[in-house]
Amino acid sequence: MKSVTSRDNPFYKELKHLAGSSQALRKAGRSLLDGVHLCQAYLDLVGQPVHCIVSEGALANPEVAAIVDRVTAPATSLPDALFGALSQVEHGIHLLFLVETPRPVRPDALVQSAVLLDGVQDPGNAGSILRSAGAAGIRQVYCSPGTASCWSPKVLRAAMGAHFVLEIFENVDLADLIRTAQVPVLATSGYASERIYDVDLSRPAAWLLGHEGQGVSDALLNLATHRVVIPHAGAVESLNVAACAAVCFFEQLRQQTTKLQRA
Known part of the structure; x- marks a missing residue:
């Protein structure tokens, strides 16, 4: 040394x-x-x-x-x-x-479960989402311009090593990605009427998560296959985006596990 x-x-x-x-x-x-x-x-x-x-x-x-x-x-x-x-x-x-810094080759189209981050700006939130995605078995993350830099020190610390089991693509045109997606794209929204628990998540699906204050942009919401909400009790208006992501990812994992157990 x-x-x-x-x-x-x-x-x-x-x-x-x-x-x-x-x-x-x-x-x-x-x-x-x-x-x-x-x-x-x-x-x-x-x-x-x-x-x-x-x-x-x-x-x-x-x-x-x-x-x-x-x-x-x-x-x-x-x-x-x-x-x-x-x-x-x-x-x-x-x-x-x-x-x-890894530079994975981006697939021609979205064909497996993935996370799409639309302007998630807080490094702690971005890192926590990556950590939950890795733990839930999701392997691809696509980030729009304006999303926190995934390889920044704060995001790296918050993700606790999840980067090393993920393929991360930054500065992606999410609209083009969604238009050519071969899996359903589920946008989270506090104003949606469809609950995540009522959607078939036993097959691959992509999760579209938005900015901490503004949520998913209207343009991307209009392209999504589903707009989904996490029902909750009490007077709190909504969940933090990282908490929302964790609930979504692990509901998907629960449904997939249940399907395998029944097969």
């Missing part, structure tokens, strides 16, 4: 530039995974990073040491003070992976 101790080191300066600029990361085609859980998940589900960066203090942590022992890619240790300028996690464990 190489040790870097100077702020003027070219590799450290490049890391600091990447860590402080989402635009720089996108231009480089790379992402930064911050913390033990994300790095462990990447090793388990994807493989080796481009580079492993760890603070000198973190090397004494058994979890960190076990991960570093598995890394065959280049690795660099930094003094704790230098590492702190790279991480956005307060009081986190000082471990970073620099990785290539």
Whole structure:
């Protein structure tokens, strides 16, 4: 393992530039995974990073040491003070992976269960939706322009490794995608009359989820196969988009599981 101790080191300066600029990361085609859980998940589900960066203090942590022992890619240790300028996690464990951002080949048409995000802007919501999708067995996510950048540090942390079991497509024209879809597209709306529990979800379907305040745009609502609502009791007007997504995904999983059990 190489040790870097100077702020003027070219590799450290490049890391600091990447860590402080989402635009720089996108231009480089790379992402930064911050913390033990994300790095462990990447090793388990994807493989080796481009580079492993760890603070000198973190090397004494058994979890960190076990991960570093598995890394065959280049690795660099930094003094704790230098590492702190790279991480956005307060009081986190000082471990970073620099990785290539996946660029999966987009299918010609939507033919399997998927999530379509129409302007979901909050990184926590976007990450939580990805996490629920991965846990429910959904494998594709399509994001419109204006949706939170899925490979930003905040979305990565909220998704807790779900990125590594998903194919994520960003800056997608969702209208064109829906027009050519070969599976039903279900748009969630608080004003819909059809309940998700009354829709046959035992087959593949795509979920269209909208902006936190405005919901799914009217143009996309008009293209959807179904407009569906999650019925709820009480005076609360609606569910948070991430909570709504989780209910939808796992109702689909419940119906699919029940169908398999009866087969």
